Amino acid sequence: MSKLKLDISISLDGYVAGPDPSYDQPLGVGGEKLHEWGVRAASWKEAHGYDPAEGETGTDNDVIAEQASSYGAVIMGKRMFCGEDGPWGDEPFEGWWGDDPPFKVPVFVLTHHPRDVLELGETRFEFVTDGIETALERARDASGSDDVQVSGGANVAQQYLAAGLLDEMQIHIAPVLLGGGTRLFAEGERQPNLRVARTIESPAVTHIRYEIER
Numbered sequence: 001m002s003k004l005k006l007d008i009s010i011s012l013d014g015y016v017a018g019p020d021p022s023y024d025q026p027l028g029v030g031g032e033k034l035h036e037w038g039v040r041a042a043s044w045k046e047a048h049g050y051d052p053a054e055g056e057t058g059t060d061n062d063v064i065a066e067q068a069s070s071y072g073a074v075i076m077g078k079r080m081f082c083g084e085d086g087p088w089g090d091e092p093f094e095g096w097w098g099d100d101p102p103f104k105v106p107v108f109v110l111t112h113h114p115r116d117v118l119e120l121g122e123t124r125f126e127f128v129t130d131g132i133e134t135a136l137e138r139a140r141d142a143s144g145s146d147d148v149q150v151s152g153g154a155n156v157a158q159q160y161l162a163a164g165l166l167d168e169m170q171i172h173i174a175p176v177l178l179g180g181g182t183r184l185f186a187e188g189e190r191q192p193n194l195r196v197a198r199t200i201e202s203p204a205v206t207h208i209r210y211e212i213e214r
Contacts, residue, residue: 002140003167006150006157007067008184009034009205010171015181016154026083026096033176037204038064047102059202067170072146073139074103075132077156078111081125087113094118095125106142108135110156132159158186166212168197173206 010016011034018028025031038044042055043065055061079085082093092115095101100121107125115127128135139148150160160166171184185191198209 002072002143002145003147004136004150004160004165005071005147006160006166006169006171008152008157008169008171009038010173010184011176011178011181012173013177013179014183014185015178016152016184017182018178019180021083021182023083028178028181030176030178031181033178034172034174037172037174037202040204043068047104048097049100049102059200060204060207063172063200063207067149070147071105071149072143073105073148074107074151075135075139075148075156075160076107076109076151077153078109078113079155080152081109081111085112088115094120097123106139108139108142110135132156132163132165136160136165154182154184157184161192161212162186164192164214166192168212169194169210171208171210173208175205 008016016034018031021028021031027034037060040056041061041064042052042057043061045055046052047068081095097120101107101123104122107123109125109127110132111127111129114129117127118125126138128138136148150157150166193213194210195213196208197211200207
């Protein structure tokens with residue numbers, strides 16, 4: 001069976017987004033600093049429709065390229081897709097990624113509000129209203145033998161972790177202190193046993209892969 005993997009950037013003090021998120025700053029105040037290492041990479045630029053020749057190669061670029069080729073479906077929460085939790089409205093937002101999102105695989109968006117399938121470029125967004133287990137089942141059906149990636153946000157990651165469904169986490173620890181915002185791990189909840197499977201360092205970020213022990 002394919003693995004369910006979380007891939008996410010985090011601050012040194014444990015936040016995946018800064019305080020006071022808004023439409024103009026969906027990652028909150030200072031939250032974009034968590035991803036500067038990735039945005040500079042040639043693989044990231046190519047996936048997002050920019051000239052990869054303008055990007056950086058090296059360790060961080062290799063990590064992004066490896067990760068992007070490892071999954072056949074993605075799961076995310078509604079807040080990651082559009083920044084809001086409520087109903088979709090008359091003209092629903094179509095995500096942060098424009099007409100050709102970088103995923104190129106089926107994406108399953110967890111939400112409490114039904115919505116028709118959305119196809120943009122090579123990416124198909126399906127909206128799942130009946131829970132994390134159903135989203136995972138549909139993602140595994142779509143991914144075949146490839147792994148499934150949980151991309152965020154924190155609440156979705158916490159749900160899969162608490163349910164014992166995550167197999168692996170790749171955490172990119174940026175040398176940033178946000179001082180507040182959205183924590184990746186919920187306080188007071190029992191956490192699983194983790195084993196460090198790999199550590200890769202660069203001047204910009206530390207990539208740590210954890211295997212979750214059953």
